[in-house]
Amino acid sequence: MNLLEKNTQVNFKTNRDLLEKAKMIVAAQNLDMTASFNLFLENIVENKALPFETEKDRERAQLLEELRSEIKSSFDDLENGRVYTTKEVRDYLGI
DSSP: OOOOOOOOOOOOOOOHHHHHHHHHHHHHTTOOHHHHHHHHHHHHHHHTSOSSOOHHHHHHHHHHHHHHHHHHHHHHHHHTTOOOOHHHHHHHHTO
């Protein structure tokens, strides 16, 4: 990454215990919190994404897995002759 001018101060609230634990981990990497946050921001910009999975990402992955399972089940039904006629579907849906 390029050396960027540090020209903006950022303040935010967080949990004290969480911060202290993070500081110990960051210090073990021979960094300080400023350097680690800047690396975090640079990583987001470089990759155009967060460097971790969010709850929404996990929900999407679960929905995608469920959809794949339903599609597989439908293909299994089709391949094994478990199908409905157009009339049966229309009658069931009332169309």
